[in-house]
Amino acid sequence: MFLSQDKSGGISSPASDFGWKSGIRLATYYTLLLGGLMGAIFFVAYHAIASTAKSAELKMVRNHALEYRAWYLSGELEKLERRMSEQFVQEGDVLFVRIKGLDFDYVNFNSQETTMPPVAAIHDLDPETNGADVALGRRNWAIASIPLGPEGFTIQAGKNSRSLDGALSDFRKVFLLTAIPGCLLSVLGGTFLTYRTLSPIRRLIQVMERILESGELGGRAVPERGRNELNALVDLFNRLLGRNEKLIQGMRDSLDYVAHDLRTPVSRLRMTSGRALEEERNEEQLREALADCVEESGYIEELLTILMNVAEAKAGAMKLSRERFRVRSLLEDVVELYEFVGEEKGIRIKVSCPEELFVEGDRTRLAQAMANLVDNAIKYSDSNSAIEVLGKEDDGHVLIEVRDGGIGISGKDLPHVWKRLYRADPSRMRAGMGLGLSLVKAIVEAHGGTVSVKSETGKGSVFAIRIPLN
Numbered sequence: 001m002f003l004s005q006d007k008s009g010g011i012s013s014p015a016s017d018f019g020w021k022s023g024i025r026l027a028t029y030y031t032l033l034l035g036g037l038m039g040a041i042f043f044v045a046y047h048a049i050a051s052t053a054k055s056a057e058l059k060m061v062r063n064h065a066l067e068y069r070a071w072y073l074s075g076e077l078e079k080l081e082r083r084m085s086e087q088f089v090q091e092g093d094v095l096f097v098r099i100k101g102l103d104f105d106y107v108n109f110n111s112q113e114t115t116m117p118p119v120a121a122i123h124d125l126d127p128e129t130n131g132a133d134v135a136l137g138r139r140n141w142a143i144a145s146i147p148l149g150p151e152g153f154t155i156q157a158g159k160n161s162r163s164l165d166g167a168l169s170d171f172r173k174v175f176l177l178t179a180i181p182g183c184l185l186s187v188l189g190g191t192f193l194t195y196r197t198l199s200p201i202r203r204l205i206q207v208m209e210r211i212l213e214s215g216e217l218g219g220r221a222v223p224e225r226g227r228n229e230l231n232a233l234v235d236l237f238n239r240l241l242g243r244n245e246k247l248i249q250g251m252r253d254s255l256d257y258v259a260h261d262l263r264t265p266v267s268r269l270r271m272t273s274g275r276a277l278e279e280e281r282n283e284e285q286l287r288e289a290l291a292d293c294v295e296e297s298g299y300i301e302e303l304l305t306i307l308m309n310v311a312e313a314k315a316g317a318m319k320l321s322r323e324r325f326r327v328r329s330l331l332e333d334v335v336e337l338y339e340f341v342g343e344e345k346g347i348r349i350k351v352s353c354p355e356e357l358f359v360e361g362d363r364t365r366l367a368q369a370m371a372n373l374v375d376n377a378i379k380y381s382d383s384n385s386a387i388e389v390l391g392k393e394d395d396g397h398v399l400i401e402v403r404d405g406g407i408g409i410s411g412k413d414l415p416h417v418w419k420r421l422y423r424a425d426p427s428r429m430r431a432g433m434g435l436g437l438s439l440v441k442a443i444v445e446a447h448g449g450t451v452s453v454k455s456e457t458g459k460g461s462v463f464a465i466r467i468p469l470n
Helices: 020-073 077-086 119-123 162-197 199-214 230-278 283-314 327-344 363-379 425-429 436-446
Strands: 095-100 105-109 131-136 139-147 154-160 322-326 348-352 358-362 386-394 397-403 450-456 460-468
Touching: 020 077, 020 095, 020 131, 020 139, 020 154, 020 162, 077 095, 077 105, 105 119, 131 154, 162 199, 199 230, 230 283, 322 327, 327 348, 327 363, 327 386, 327 397, 358 363, 363 386, 363 397, 363 436, 363 460, 436 450, 436 460
Parallel strands: 348 386
Antiparallel strands: 095 105, 095 154, 131 139, 139 154, 322 358, 386 397, 397 460, 450 460
């Protein structure tokens, strides 16, 4: 998304123009399409109506020719002339009858309209002419020819197309009078409706403008009310923005934690190296200094690894190699790893879990989380005590609990134990980084689960994790 600069040097918002211009453009495209469809419909309808009307006129003229033949064969030509003058037709319509023989060519009109064709033009007609569009004078005529009784005689009847042409002209006018305003209304209405429809996009643009100007990622676009397909785009944008916000916040937090927690080991590393270089020392003292440097380097490396794992999990970017495995097998492997450490303090670790309890997840990551919980339980438990690791199914979830009888956690510290680098006062006297529980929480949440803790000072703690079965 780019912001354009106006002539005064200010920043003009793309959202201010977005919608109207797009609405006019889209409405124009659809109006052109609509106009093309209307034109095609008009073309088909016009020619269908014209063809039907001309066929009807030709049929009517043929009926007139049959009637005229009957009058003529009755031997009453004067009655035929009277009949033609009395015949009802629409205003402006003209009928003629022609009787053509070897040396005889009789023509008579029912009206003396100025639009009548020259009699000579009728005399020049082929006696066998039949058609709805025969050009005579300034108009087309419908002409029907049928044979008379005497050999070589033909009777022709014709009617001009004035009424038909007028009707088709009115049809064209009606089409134009409805199509042109309809297209204009289509452009105006389409522009307005498109502008309304694109309002979620304008909100997205406005949110992005504010983010670019302020650098704050907390803004969100508000979806349109009702059912709108663009609301899905707004929702995806908000989710993407939320994920980016978490990623950036995780980076900031990680940098803060690294700067905070690396200061001490880096200072110790520098002091140890400085003392080894400044004074005259024997080989054993130099080896001790190098050993201290290696130990501090390992601590720093471990700290960075844990911080990165926690940041990945918090941002939803932790890669999980999911597989289905037996929960009891995982718990037994972790307990076996810490069994020797517990025996040194006289602590017994017991596992209780059904054999047929399975879960789908990253076995290595979950083992890492369980190892941190068991390690914490051993670290803060009294000698000659017991630790219980329990696993069971609970309402569509796998519930794993680590129970110890250690020093417990005070009520004021309990809400903060899952925070990174947080260490309660009694735990500050024991080795640790303050990242173990935050890593546990991050791994469990990456699996879609939750963590909880119950504790009482002097009576021990119960750490629990819940992970969906599927």
